[in-house]
Amino acid sequence: MEENQALKLLGALSQETRLRIVRYLVQCGAQGASAGDVGNQVGAASSRASFHLSTLENAGAISSERQSRNIVYRADLKNLGNMMSFLLNDCCNGHPDIRACCGFEDGCC
Amino acid sequence: MEENQALKLLGALSQETRLRIVRYLVQCGAQGASAGDVGNQVGAASSRASFHLSTLENAGAISSERQSRNIVYRADLKNLGNMMSFLLNDCCNGHPDIRACCGFEDGCC
DNA sequence: TCCATATTACAATATCTCTTGAAATGTTGA
DNA sequence: TCAACATTTCAAGAGATATTGTAATATGGA
Numbered sequence: 001m002e003e004n005q006a007l008k009l010l011g012a013l014s015q016e017t018r019l020r021i022v023r024y025l026v027q028c029g030a031q032g033a034s035a036g037d038v039g040n041q042v043g044a045a046s047s048r049a050s051f052h053l054s055t056l057e058n059a060g061a062i063s064s065e066r067q068s069r070n071i072v073y074r075a076d077l078k079n080l081g082n083m084m085s086f087l088l089n090d091c092c093n094g095h096p097d098i099r100a101c102c103g104f105e106d107g108c109c
Numbered sequence: 110m111e112e113n114q115a116l117k118l119l120g121a122l123s124q125e126t127r128l129r130i131v132r133y134l135v136q137c138g139a140q141g142a143s144a145g146d147v148g149n150q151v152g153a154a155s156s157r158a159s160f161h162l163s164t165l166e167n168a169g170a171i172s173s174e175r176q177s178r179n180i181v182y183r184a185d186l187k188n189l190g191n192m193m194s195f196l197l198n199d200c201c202n203g204h205p206d207i208r209a210c211c212g213f214e215d216g217c218c
Numbered sequence: 219t220c221c222a223t224a225t226t227a228c229a230a231t232a233t234c235t236c237t238t239g240a241a242a243t244g245t246t247g248a
Numbered sequence: 249t250c251a252a253c254a255t256t257t258c259a260a261g262a263g264a265t266a267t268t269g270t271a272a273t274a275t276g277g278a
Contacts, residue, residue, distance in 0.1 A: 003125070003128070006128075007123055007124070007125060007128060010119050010122050010123035010128075011120075011123035013119050013123075013196075014116055014119035014120035014122075014123050015116070015235090015236085016112070016116060017236095019112070019115075019116065019119075019200065022200065022201075023200045023201070026200070026201045026202060026204060027202065034254080034255090035254075035255060035256090036253095036254065036255080045237085045238075045239090046254080046255065046256085047237085047238075047239075047240090047255090047256075047257085047258095048236085048237065048238080049255090050255060050256055050257085051236080051237085051256090051257095052236095053255095054256085055235095066244095066245090068245070068246070069244080069245045069246055069253065069254055069255090070245095070254065070255085071254080071255065071256095075201075077201075077204060077206040077207050077210075078206070078210065080201065080207055080210075081206060081207040081208070081209065081210020081211060082210050084193060084196060084197060084207065084210065084211050085210050085211045087122075087193060088193060088211055089211075091128065091131065091132045091135070092132075092135045092184075092186075092189065093135060093136065095135060095186060097186040097187070097190060098186050098189055098190040098193065099190070100190065101186075101187065101189075101190020101191050101193065101194050102190060102193050102194045102197055102198075102211070124265090124266085126266095143224080143225090144224075144225060144226090145223095145224065145225080154267085154268075154269085155224080155225070155226085156225090156226075156227085156228095156267090156268075156269075156270090157266085157267065157268080158225095159225060159226055159227085160226090160227095160266080160267085161266095162225095163226085164265095175274095175275090177275070177276070178223065178224055178225090178274080178275045178276055179224065179225090179275095180224080180225065180226095
């Protein structure tokens, strides 16, 4: 992943409502959730939910697909994983202490 | 790590200059680097570097310590790792596809 | 003490982001 | 076609953030 896209993703996730949207969509899995459903879950008015969903989609954190009258959103696991890989490996050189904090190796935390 | 601190860290990292500062400080390791050194490395004027360094320190991404006339900054590996653990485990439920993207398991990427 | 260096704090401006409500668009079923 | 529902777009104001240059503070050495 390029630095630019990682920055967009980090910016998109650094907002309370959007972080909760992503968390909810990860839980929903491949089934996804409609915009209205997402808005209800995170307590956001429809226009606000729409705004945050388009920000997340533009950053590559989620994807969308129309299903009849609903638009179904899903977490983009690949991009989210690539962003974390960028942070972990490109940015932090795969530093053992940081990897350990993620629960992958014995270590600092 | 609590959601609030994770949001602060994500916001701090979602800025080009600051991401580069963290990347440079991770490379510097325990030795750290002075504010002037950091500013030169990322091509930022002193007041700008100071502003970004204090933002990063406030978010917990880095720490500082005065050494004679310099102030030495170091990456806070523990907090950075905890933030990634928060994203990976709390937020994304340790989803296998995302973990795989980070190079810890066989999988999607 | 004084000077030189390193760092931070301040003020002003410009730019971006969040939020809200209303209007517009698109879709379904009758 | 129409009515009902889901979603997006738009406009406006409030607030946060980035940038720059300048001034202020702190430290070390003479």
